[in-house]
Amino acid sequence: MQVSFSSDELSILKRPLGLLIEDSRVSRDILEHLLKDARLVISVGDATTERLIALGFVPDIQIVDGRERRGLRAEIKHMHKSEVRCRNPAGTVSKDAIDAIRKALTLDKPVRVYVDGEEDLLGLVVLKLAPDGSTILYGQPLEGIVLLRVDEEIKSRLKHLLSKLPI
Template sequence: MSSLRLDLPSSLRHELKEPLGPIYTDADALLADATEPVVAVGDIVTYHLLEAGYTPAVALVDDRTKRAAVDPEVRDAVGGFDHCWTVDNPAGTITGPLIGALSRGLGEDGTTLIRVDGEEDLAALPAVLAVPEGASVVYGQPDEGMVLVTADAAARERCRDLIGRMDGPADELLAALS
């Protein structure tokens, strides 16, 4: 699975702008509606959850937001996890190492921070498929807030569909997540 790689075709970019769930601007309100375990995708989302006193089961960060480096305050605040790993995942892709780290993090006791060398933006899609039924995935919607996705049948089907239309061995990736 280490060589597995799916690439986002330009034809799907517009569909990813549509949030997979409700948008929140308040971390406490989001956490009141979230269910365990929670996977956070993105530096700013992870920062807001930590600032609200909550450490997600798994967080994926790349030290960037909207294609620019995050502020040192955000970068320095993202910590306190039980486990920390680094994986390569180029922009616009979902790779085998990212899937492996996500699955491993969900199976660990304690919390896991996954530092992505490249980009973690698409990680919400496989995360919705990797978490247990009813669990939560939170990711950022640029200039709007945090999207809370409950891993239910509808969200999982939408993520399967989007992944299935990416360039590369989507069936192999979906099999690895099931």
């Protein structure tokens, strides 16, 4: 079972859903300040995960697919205790991916979720499953990193998309 989204729904997700930190401003100091109270830090995307690790932040959950802007990339430095694998076809959210993220939330951190397919839409799953107070970081292509706090406000704003997920 998998869920796909209309082009109108996808256009909502192409805009930053949280705070956009421009590439030139992403630094250890800024991230320390913004992440200090995060319950969990969850990265979605290879480039974002790699950048966080390079700056000294190891996300609690790292969701990667071995690709960057549709091209293959080198594997990210091994910075996790546990790993979970799943399949998730491009442009969808699969039950397998939902189950993998649900499992990752229960394992000893840090956890890397390896996606065979595409991880782009899996931030929605994290938003629905992660505890309030968590922070999701994902890349905004050619612009920077988006920081999204998990709380009732963002869940309410995106409820029409989140309600499509079989969770």
